[in-house]
Each structure stands twice: as structure tokens, then as C-alpha cells.
Amino acid sequence: MEVGYSVWDWKPQRNRDITIYQQILEYLERRIFYGELSPGSRLPSERQLARYLGVNRSTIISVYQELEAKGLVEAFKRQGTYVCTRLDSGRKQSLLWHRYMKENSIPPNLSLYRRVQEEAQNDRCINFTGDLLEPLFPHDPLSDVIAENRFTESLKYEHPQGHLPLRQTISEHMKKYYNMDVTSSSVLVTSGAQQSLYLITHSLLHPGDAIAVEKPSYFCSLPLFQSAGLRLFPLSVDEHGVHPEEVEELYRKHRIQMVFLNPTYQNPTGYTLSLQRRKELLKVCSTFRIPIVEDDPFSLLAPEPVAPPLKAMDPYGLVLYIGSLSKVVASNLRVGWLIGPQEIMDRLGDVRQQMDYGLSIFPQWVAHLFLSSSHFHSHVHELQLALQRRKQLLVTLLQQHLGQYVTFHPPHGGIHLWCQIKHPVQDIKLLEAAIRKKVLYMPGSVYGAKDGHARFTFSRPYEEEMEEGVLRFKKALDIL
Amino acid sequence: MEVGYSVWDWKPQRNRDITIYQQILEYLERRIFYGELSPGSRLPSERQLARYLGVNRSTIISVYQELEAKGLVEAFKRQGTYVCTRLDSGRKQSLLWHRYMKENSIPPNLSLYRRVQEEAQNDRCINFTGDLLEPLFPHDPLSDVIAENRFTESLKYEHPQGHLPLRQTISEHMKKYYNMDVTSSSVLVTSGAQQSLYLITHSLLHPGDAIAVEKPSYFCSLPLFQSAGLRLFPLSVDEHGVHPEEVEELYRKHRIQMVFLNPTYQNPTGYTLSLQRRKELLKVCSTFRIPIVEDDPFSLLAPEPVAPPLKAMDPYGLVLYIGSLSKVVASNLRVGWLIGPQEIMDRLGDVRQQMDYGLSIFPQWVAHLFLSSSHFHSHVHELQLALQRRKQLLVTLLQQHLGQYVTFHPPHGGIHLWCQIKHPVQDIKLLEAAIRKKVLYMPGSVYGAKDGHARFTFSRPYEEEMEEGVLRFKKALDIL
């Protein structure tokens, strides 16, 4: 039975003028009228609903009979009670919405991904997917900076590029951590990397444009690239990242308009583009004047960097840099930024006004306080150590228990480790086997890889359950 | 001279190893490379820049000469120094961005509107445009609820429809203030009405779809309707709102797919759709099965409502209701909501994930705290009284000083008053005359009205300056 939990988050009241029966009847009628219980959906069984609402089953039987008489539901023996798909006249209007949902340009999420999300919610599995385990987020220091600083910011609509103090703090942040030299006029504060990517794909590019993306990559899993109507051409990835000569090839063949990269501790492989290839890539892109989008949510997540961001090495103004606090502070803070030529930031700021009128002052205020406090640096330091320890633990466990089953290159930093399974498997079968053994990982095909890859996110499970998780995964491989 | 203020928010340092000259030269080179000083833009004069940076003018002269020698800037006698539009080889890359800015599907904002915004920033005029004067926002109670409640919410990605406690609070809010009966599963929390409108226009409708909008209206001023490729058909508005029979007519002629209304204290007219017409409208739309988008940011802004929201009168499930805290709490909080059939909310929640991965927890936390505190009700009460007083004041002043020049229907509530100017005027001329007399209002043509209308927002100026503002407007009319 699938129910929107809050539709059933309701109880009739004993001491009211109208009977319990009448109350339940009216309540359900309204839920059906408003389409909250949608046509074709199944109602709870009479017994279940009686239990939810704390009433007699006979009351629910009468209610369902009345709803049936009114033509609102249909009961099928042994199958349950369903909201009618063709409601009689005055009542069929909730159906009117269906035509607005068809042929939508935005595709539904990927099915394996959905399957993983579903299981993750049940919380029955040891979970190697997702992002950070809640205790790795800086709950206390965040709550402290909020408690220690009275909120006194303006409450009016603000600058389209975002709150100036935060943009200044971000400039200092980029200088301090990346030796990158940008003024706040080149910074656009966004609602995370997701919004930065949406703005770039939906307003700098046009349907039909060709772009290059790493394969596998996070980008391959994003429906927004499809909804923008872009043609995606793959760049192959090895443990040193993409191959600059492939960019040139794609340019010559398909006139790619932009290159999207997540060059440091890439999602899903954990690989990092080497310094040498960074230089070559910038050279190729400058020769052919191809802008690069550098999505960089992970680069603080290792004690020592492998290489500077592309943006910091780019004298040509080719790189749009995407930063985010989602993995370093909190996903639900929804603060990220774009750095690029001022006129582009200005333009994207304008476009963003149309979408949401800019980011709320509150996350910007919190991000500014936290980034400019001493808490930030020590939090990052602790997080780096915790992630290194977890990574080392996972590497050891995989070598110990799965050495014969998988190969992998341990990542230098970040949160993801990418395994190739030695013998041929179908992703869907392996995933279902893993779910049966109560362990979750992300199948590689979600990111556009061939079958037979698995992404393990070592920032996600409790350390104490990691060994058990790896053993369960082994059992899943064994039963295939 | 137009400069991005923060590009010039920099000073060379006296005690560094490199000379002041070298520092300034490098700084400007980088600003030009990165496109922050964009091709074709004018640099400050040598004298101005010397003053900004606190250095000798001769240093700046040398710097500009060197920049010119490097082919980065061009100096024209008496006209100043400009960033080159054709930079030599390795340096021309910042130009590469231009092609990404052309032919963009999103039109720039309207020019009269821009002109007003520009002047509003200078703060030289008495301002009858915009939204609420900062002191009308509940600064203290908001800061108090933040200070009194330690932040302990989860920091992980959240439910696509928004933070559940806030959705529940919104349900209670709708019940308390509008006697509307909705569960939290039918609520989608958004980044203000703007995002609700974006979601509806960009994912339930398709390019080429016909819709009906009030004329004049806020919608006519929104580029997002154009960027969604919609065909807009006007509904005329009188002091009792739109005419339901025109909706029928538009349906028969153009098969309109949706009706967009701001039925209560409409922006820009302040008019309210009468109870009678609300009933007729719902009947027409139910007969032809046309969904209605009810944008309702103002309806709490009067002590007594004229009529319930359309959504509260709608047994057909036709209405998507848009609520917002922008005018009632704070624009920069960026919290609004959509109410409609659960499957639509679910769908729009999915689409929103692609745009920004959902709203930050912080504004949702603040909105939940404030709405569920006792502060909210007393704030609304005070705001209602303040706005009634301001409205009455403006009505009196207009009658007293401008009785021979304008006609108007005093609005029942909200923040806007709409004047028709009795003799023919051109909006652009009147606006420029008003700016010369140092008073700002919003020309009606911004909202799609014929020339000769003015919107006065009585929530915006200080009460003490309202009389002077009206007198200045009179002078502007006189000099035309």
C-alpha cells in the first residue's frame, strides 16, 4: 500500500456535532475531490484505515459503501478499494490535470537510482550511497554561530548576484584555500551546484548544442542535461581523469560548445585529473576557445590537494568554476557559487531572478557567519581526517574480503570509491541481490558506465557497520 | 562612469616586495583577463583612479600606458580609456563568452522598469515603488525567534516538497486565515511566488500554449511568461476584477489552457475580484475545465477580507493556489508555497529538484518558527493597521492635491493604488518629468496598461514624505 503519509495524518474528533462516520466520509470526499487521493490509487483496506483512525471497522465499511454509491471509489473483491478513474460529471475535474503532466520535457529520474532511493528510505540496509552521514556535518558549530550572532540583515529583495558580505567571504575563501584571486563582482551565489548547472545549461546553451561530459559522471545521471535538450558526447575517464586529446577530437567532429568536468575526486569514480592533463586540457580549450565548466564540490575533502583547480590555472578566462558547501558544510544549507566573467555572472543573476528572485538571506547569512568564523577551518580539518580514516578502512576491507572479486584505484580524497567487478554481472541483478542481502551501493550504470561497476560512498555508513556491509556485498556477488 | 563597485574595492599594499606600480598593473591585467572589466567598458579617469587607490596620478598614467602597450586598453583623447574589444591573440579569450549571451531565450527586463530601478538605487527620489519600507518588516520578532530557538534540524537533502514541519504549519495557517482545508501532502514549499510561477509556466505548460492573464497585471511585466514561450491573451480588469464571460470567450477562440489571476488587491490596480464574479468564474472554468492559477500574496493585508480565495470556494480542484510571505513577513526570506492536487505537487517537486535541489532548511526553519509563534498574528495585525493608515493618507492627499488631474478607486487592502491620469500623457515623458522632480512611481505600461496610468505603492515611502511626494508628482504633471 502506498499512501502519502500526511493524507492519513488525520483523526476524526469525538466531541463534535457531526458523527464520526460523517467526518470520515467528508474528509475522504475532499481528499478525492482535490486530487490528493488520485484517480486509480488504492485506499487502505477497511481494517487498516480503521486502525489508523482508531474507529470501528464497521464505520469504515459504511464510509466506503457510501463513497462507492457516490461514484467516487470502486471496490474489487480481494483487490481492495480504488479511487475511480472516471468520476461522474461534477467530480471528474481532478482528472483535468492529467493532460498537463503528459509529454513533459523533463524526464523522470533513472529507475535504478529510484530503486536505490526507495530502499534507502526504508533504512533496512547498510548504506554506501548518498552523501555524508549526519554526524559528519558540523551541527554544533553551525548552531553556535547562529545563536551567537543576532540577525540584523536587511529583509528586502537583494542584489541579483547575492548577499555582498557572503560574496566577499567567498572571495577570501577562494584566496585562502586555492590561492585564487577573484573579486566579489565575479561571484554569483547560488542554491548549490545544482542551480549553477541549471543556470549554465538552460541559459548559456541552447537545445541541440553539443557538449562533452565525462563518462561515467554525475552529469550523465542528471535529467537537467536532457531537459535542456543538449547532445552529450562522452569523454573517457581513467585514474588520471579525462584525455585532453579526446576534447580536441570531439571539437573537430561535433563542434562541442562546452566541456563539463568534475576534475577532483570525481563523482562517481573518485579519480582526479592530473596536473599534466590539466595543463594540456587548458591549452586545447584555449586553442579552440571551448569554455570549461569545473564542478568542484569535493576538493577540500583531502588533507593535501593533488592539483589546483583548473580555474586557478586558467589565464584565458575559459573556466566557469562551481563551488558548493553541500559536502563541506551541509547539503541542506543549499549554498554554492559560480565564479566567472562578471558579465556572465550578471547575466545569470538576471536569469535566476526569473526563476526564484534570488536566494533567501538566511542561508547566505549562515554561510557567511560560518565561513568567516574560526569554526570552519577546524571543521574542515576534522572532516578531512575522518574521511581519510574511513577511506583507508574501506580500502582495507575491500582488499581483505573482495580482493578476488573487484579491482579499484583508491581515491586521493573525496567521498567516493569506484569498484570494477571482475566477472560479468548485470547491474540490475547485482543491485537486487545486494538489497536482499541488505546492503546498498550505487550501480555504475546510473552514471553512464557499462554494467559491472559499483560506487561505494565511504562517508555514508557508520564506521562500525562498514565491514558487515562489505561482507554482505560479497554474499550478494556469491548468490548471483 | 559605470564600475562594478567591488572591482574597485581594492588597494595596493605599501609594504610588499613588489612596487605599487607593478601591483596596480597586475591587478588591472587580471581584471581584464577574467572579463571582470569587460571589453568595451570604460576605465575610471587617471585622476579618479589615483584618488580611489590613494596613489599618485603619475603612477596611474604609467600603468595605463603599459596596459595600452600590451594591447589591453585603448585611450581616446578627451573620451577616456577603454578596455579593448579586440584583444590580441592569447588575450582575446574573454570575448569567447559573447556568443553564449546572444539569442538567449530570456528577454532582458523592461526598459521603463529598469529606469525606475536605476533611480530607486540612487535614493534621490521619494519612492512610491517597490514593496514594503524596511521598518514595516518584523525585524525584532524575527531575530527573537531565531535567538530563542536553537537550530537542531537535519542537514541532509530533504523531501522534494519541503520541510514537513513547515508544510504542516502552512496547512494550519491556511485553515486559520482562510478556512481552507489542505493537508501537507498538497503543499509544495517554494522560493516565493516567483518560483511557483516559474514551475507552473515551465513545466505544466508548453511553448505555444495559450493562457489568459489580467491586463494590466504583474504577469504582463514578467519576462518568465515570454521565456516559457506562452501566448498571452488579456482579460480586462475593472474595479471588481476580471469578467468571467471573457474567459469563456478566450476559451472558445483560443483554447486557453490556464487562467492566471491575482484576484485580491491586485498588482498593480489594487482591485479585488468580487464574490459574485468569483462564483461565475469558477463555474465557467469548471464547465470548460480550465485550471486557474491564483496568485495571492496580498490577501492578509487588510483587516477584513472582501472575499475568500478562489481556492477556498473551489470544489472542482481547478485552482493552483500560490501563497507567499514576501509582503507579509519579508521579501528576502524567499518562502512561498503552492497548493494543489498532490500528484501535481509531487511532479513540480521533482522538477524543482533539477533546478536547485530544493529550498534551504534555514528559511524554512525561520518561517516555521515565525508562523507558529504568537508574534506572527500580532505582526499581521499591526501591519494591517499601518497599511490602512497609509492608504487613507494617500487617498486624502491625492484627493486634496490631484483631484483635477487623476481618478482612482481606493483599494480595499494591499499596498498598491492605481491612478488614471485625466489628460493624455506619454508614460516615458511623465516618468522622466517625475524623476526630475525627484519622485518615483511605477508607470502603468510596465504592466501592460495603456499610457496614462500610475501605480503608487503606499507601503514604500515614509509617511512624513508622502505629501511632498504627491506635490512633486503634481509638479511633474504641470511641466509636461
Ligand SMILES: Cc1ncc(COP(=O)(O)O)c(C=O)c1O
Ligand atoms: C559532482 C557533483 N556536483 C554537484 C552536486 C550537487 O551539489 P549541490 O548540493 O551543491 O547542488 C553533487 C552532489 O552529489 C555532485 O556529486
Ligand SMILES: Cc1ncc(COP(=O)(O)O)c(C=O)c1O
Ligand atoms: C502579484 C505578485 N505576485 C508575486 C510576486 C512575487 O512575490 P515573491 O517575492 O513571493 O516571489 C509579487 C511581487 O511583487 C507580486 O506583486
